[in-house]
Amino acid sequence: MRNWLMAPQVLWVWVLLAWYQLRLRLFPAYWNKNLLLGTSLKGDWSAHASSQNPRILKQTLLVRWAASHHVLGNLTCLRRSLVLRRRLAAKGISTQLVYGVRRNILNQFEAHAWLEYQGSIVDSYLSP
Numbered sequence: 001m002r003n004w005l006m007a008p009q010v011l012w013v014w015v016l017l018a019w020y021q022l023r024l025r026l027f028p029a030y031w032n033k034n035l036l037l038g039t040s041l042k043g044d045w046s047a048h049a050s051s052q053n054p055r056i057l058k059q060t061l062l063v064r065w066a067a068s069h070h071v072l073g074n075l076t077c078l079r080r081s082l083v084l085r086r087r088l089a090a091k092g093i094s095t096q097l098v099y100g101v102r103r104n105i106l107n108q109f110e111a112h113a114w115l116e117y118q119g120s121i122v123d124s125y126l127s128p
Contacts, residue, residue: 013066016083017075024079035082036097059087060123078113084123085115095122 024032063084067075078099085095099113115122 009062010066013063013083013087016086017067017079020079020082021075036099053093055091056088056093056117056122059084059091063087063123076113078111081113081115081123088115088117088122093117 023035063080067080067083081097085097088095095115095117097113098116099111101109101111104110
């Protein structure tokens with residue numbers, strides 16, 4: 001990021017990315033149950049669902065940039081979506097974590113996670 005005023009926000013996103021990376025890898029599944037299955041963090045429903053919303057777009061771009069410049073290795077769409085959900089909730093925007101699993105043509109499992117706000121996709125991380 002070229003704007004040095006964004007440095008504290010980027011640093012906080014890196015901390016959250018590291019926390020979710022460690023939490024999902026090290027802690028038993030039952031410790032992460034509320035994180036993955038619970039309802040979204042509190043927020044209001046007044047923000048518009050589209051990515052044209054400046055508050056949603058700014059946080060999405062911030063998390064995407066920070067994740068692409070992170071040193072902890074492969075930060076999957078799940079980890080990025082969890083961080084973005086927390087960031088948006090802090091701004092008063094409540095989202096829902098959605099994830100799915102399917103078999104590909106080689107009969108291997110594939111999974112993907114994303115956020116939705118009132119039925120519209122907020123983030124669109126296409127690769128793990």
